[in-house]
Amino acid sequence: MDGNLWLAVALGVLFLWPKRAQAQAQGTIELINDTAPIQPDAVSNPDAVPVTSDRRVFEMSLPVDINAFLYMIRACEHRFPNDVTNDACYGIFYGGARFSDLSDHPVMTGELAPVPLPDAMCKAAGLKSPCFSTAAGAYQFIRPTWARLRDKLDLPDFDVDSQDKAAFELLKESGAYDAIKDRDIEGAIRKSSKIWASLPGNSYQQNPKAMAYALDRFREGQVLYATTSRVEPPPLP
Numbered sequence: 001m002d003g004n005l006w007l008a009v010a011l012g013v014l015f016l017w018p019k020r021a022q023a024q025a026q027g028t029i030e031l032i033n034d035t036a037p038i039q040p041d042a043v044s045n046p047d048a049v050p051v052t053s054d055r056r057v058f059e060m061s062l063p064v065d066i067n068a069f070l071y072m073i074r075a076c077e078h079r080f081p082n083d084v085t086n087d088a089c090y091g092i093f094y095g096g097a098r099f100s101d102l103s104d105h106p107v108m109t110g111e112l113a114p115v116p117l118p119d120a121m122c123k124a125a126g127l128k129s130p131c132f133s134t135a136a137g138a139y140q141f142i143r144p145t146w147a148r149l150r151d152k153l154d155l156p157d158f159d160v161d162s163q164d165k166a167a168f169e170l171l172k173e174s175g176a177y178d179a180i181k182d183r184d185i186e187g188a189i190r191k192s193s194k195i196w197a198s199l200p201g202n203s204y205q206q207n208p209k210a211m212a213y214a215l216d217r218f219r220e221g222q223v224l225y226a227t228t229s230r231v232e233p234p235p236l237p
Helices: 003-026 064-077 121-126 144-155 160-174 176-181 185-192 211-225
Strands: none
Touching: 064 160, 064 176, 064 185, 064 211, 144 160, 160 176, 160 185, 176 185, 185 211
């Protein structure tokens, strides 16, 4: 094969690979950090993304139970409490890699690349091998999901407030938001498990947590946000 033909083949591979990875990711539902332990780990993470009050404007407008539910998702998706209580999870990629450019999803900025997944995980998600995860941030948004929500909500970046807004939109789209308002937290978790693989009821072989664990994190979130949210519903029975 002459030099020009080799160059054409190489360029073709580079052009097609992102499209193939994106096509695979379109069928992957929020793949999570598979290194996350089920039991709490008391060691703090020194690489946390600094979070200040001006990056928390959106959550301050939400009811306590909504914030508690988002907290529960973060606690299930990441190492808890290591990367959750200090908000490091907003800058964590699938597999534990950190990213610092919050101008957009880290695959879109080019800071990180899609992570190949084991064949068994691809099969459980209904995908052919090889498949990839582009899950990033506090709610482990895959690239196509983030792109859709970013454009739908006109989000300016991938910072804390934008990630919270996008996750809240997924709660509304899935019906989980209405279940939370009706005080049906277990029902909301079941609806959300179709989106987040770490939640009880998900079958994607990514270490889904037990319902009791998820409810414990939700109740912790209620206590945490009871004094910070401006809209506070009556406590759950």
